[in-house]
Amino acid sequence: DADVTQTPRNRITKTGKRIMLECSQTKGHDRMYWYRQDPGLGLRLIYYSFDVKDINKGEISDGYSVSRQAQAKFSLSLESAIPNQTALYFCATSDLGQGVGNEQFFGPGTRLTVL
């Protein structure tokens, strides 16, 4: 079984709709992240959380919100989706106390299309 899972894997929605992307992990990591990836722009950080009570904005948080429901769950919401939020979204986890440096483990990604 995958250590980091994302649902849905693919989603097509319309402008103005509210969308929630969910991420779950069984690695026992405290730190969780949401990124989006666009061609030519690489991975950009949207939000991150270092524990259940800690939420931080990343580089491109406008238009997004997050919820850390439990250590294992971190969801990303688009309150009112717009076409330029069409992208591949990745959830990631890390645990600074283990592994090397700040190695992050990524989920399989969610491909979101906003029409």
Added chain:
Amino acid sequence: GQNIDQPTEMTATEGAIVQINCTYQTSGFNGLFWYQQHAGEAPTFLSYNVLDGLEEKGRFSSFLSRSKGYSYLLLKELQMKDSASYLCAAPQTGANNLFFGTGTRLTVIP
């Protein structure tokens, strides 16, 4: 500020050696990562360098020069499955997040 530069695309022949370069600017330094990402898939960890020098791991090696703000990933005995994007990343200054370069898309040809 923080910046990472790497070539956008490279092409190499099966069985050959390829070197993918990465230059970075950070106000502090806490290591440099390389990730591999096949098209449409999740990035996966390849290497982490925090000290100067070359670290070898099978067909893949990673080099770091902190004084020059420079790293490279060396892939030997290229295989077709090595066709992927290679992402250079550094921890963000004062935080534990990773700042990613835009990636180098490597195409291995027969």
